[in-house]
Amino acid sequence: MTLATDLPETPAEMSVGTPVEPTVETPLEASADTPGAPLPAPLSDLVARDAREFGVYARTGGWAFGLMVARSVRPGGQSADETPKVSAKEFADLAGCSPERVMRYYKAWDRAADDGLVPHFEELSPGQEVELPDAEVWLAYYVARSSAASERGAAITQAAEAEGIRPTKALEVAENPTALRAAILADPSTARAARAALLDRVREDPDLQTELARDVVRTDDLKKAVATESRSADRIGYVRQIAESGMIRTPAGQTVDAPVELRQEAERHLSLLDELDDDEDCGQWASDAYDTMKSLVVETVEADPDLRVQERRTKFYSSLQRATKVFEELTFDDVDAQEFYEDDMVQQLEELQQAIGTCIAALRGAQGSAPGA
Numbered sequence: 328m329t330l331a332t333d334l335p336e337t338p339a340e341m342s343v344g345t346p347v348e349p350t351v352e353t354p355l356e357a358s359a360d361t362p363g364a365p366l367p368a369p370l371s372d373l374v375a376r377d378a379r380e381f382g383v384y385a386r387t388g389g390w391a392f393g394l395m396v397a398r399s400v401r402p403g404g405q406s407a408d409e410t411p412k413v414s415a416k417e418f419a420d421l422a423g424c425s426p427e428r429v430m431r432y433y434k435a436w437d438r439a440a441d442d443g444l445v446p447h448f449e450e451l452s453p454g455q456e457v458e459l460p461d462a463e464v465w466l467a468y469y470v471a472r473s474s475a476a477s478e479r480g481a482a483i484t485q486a487a488e489a490e491g492i493r494p495t496k497a498l499e500v501a502e503n504p505t506a507l508r509a510a511i512l513a514d515p516s517t518a519r520a521a522r523a524a525l526l527d528r529v530r531e532d533p534d535l536q537t538e539l540a541r542d543v544v545r546t547d548d549l550k551k552a553v554a555t556e557s558r559s560a561d562r563i564g565y566v567r568q569i570a571e572s573g574m575i576r577t578p579a580g581q582t583v584d585a586p587v588e589l590r591q592e593a594e595r596h597l598s599l600l601d602e603l604d605d606d607e608d609c610g611q612w613a614s615d616a617y618d619t620m621k622s623l624v625v626e627t628v629e630a631d632p633d634l635r636v637q638e639r640r641t642k643f644y645s646s647l648q649r650a651t652k653v654f655e656e657l658t659f660d661d662v663d664a665q666e667f668y669e670d671d672m673v674q675q676l677e678e679l680q681q682a683i684g685t686c687i688a689a690l691r692g693a694q695g696s697a698p699g700a
Contacts (some may be wrong), residue, residue, distance in 0.1 A: 388462030563615035
């Protein structure tokens with residue numbers, strides 16, 4: 328004997344508060360394949376309803392709820408006399424939520440209807456079922472936060488989509504800067520992500536560049552860190568210039584071709600520097616590479632007699648030009664020479680005059696002994 332139970336056919340016919348009568352198992356209900364084994368308990372319609380609704384949402388996501396709004400909330404410009412649909416406020420009151428939330432579903436459906444994915448509001452009536460798009464498509468139309476409707480929110484949404492994340496996550500962070508600050512302070516990985524994002528932003532935001540530069544120079548620790556990193560960057564740039572251009576700049580300022588061995592050494596040091604991780608301190612590596620290349624440049628100059636002579640000649644000209652410029656800046660135009668006079672001034676000028684005379688005599692002597700003079 329099988330005990331029959333009248334179960335409601337649809338969720339609408341079932342009251343959640345109505346208890347389900349227990350079933351009674353008898354030996355006659357035992358399986359023929361397994362003598363004496365009881366049959367499984369009848370499936371509760373409450374469980375079946377949950378499973379069906381879960382399946383609908385798993386397949387369609389927010390579209391299922393969007394359809395509820397689209398077929399039950401009347402479009403703007405349509406009066407209550409023309410349709411059995413209700414206003415967004417009335418629907419929200421019945422649902423126990425805010426009208427703003429209802430309108431977010433309404434606007435998502437409206438955007439999808441404009442793209443031809445779903446029917447327009449006017450084509451739907453209460454209770455009507457239609458084929459719904461895949462659940463993944465819903466996120467492209469639904470914005471879970473009202474801030475997304477603003478120009479700022481639209482920009483955040485666009486950036487989030489470019490990064491391949493849900494706009495709702497980015498909007499939530501933007502609306503909670505204190506939470507963002509807490510995460511940055513507490514978590515190194517969040518701080519690194521924030522730093523990378525800030526660097527990307529600062530390249531396109533001159534005002535932010537100025538603000539950050541001002542913050543740096545006003546913070547002693549940051550100012551020292553920037554100076555250290557700048558020095559390391561200059562040293563790496565020196566090595567990179569030799570490796571890539573094949574030219575060296577001598578201590579006196581000459582630019583000449585780098586010997587093959589020197590250029591290869593620069594490339595070796597540069598490859599070591601390029602292999603360092605982004606978060607690894609390159610200061611000591613940069614210093615070692617820079618010092619090595621400077622020493623090799625000096626050795627290169629000293630190893631070439633012609634280059635060595637030219638180097639000294641260039642250095643002498645450079646010193647002579649600097650001395651000439653300094654001396655030309657000496658003037659008594661704004662003072663009385665008698666009031667300005669000091670014995671040591673005259674003494675230093677006399678010593679300078681003697682040194683100049685010695686230099687002139689040496690150069691003239693060299694000129695006279697030069698071949699063909």
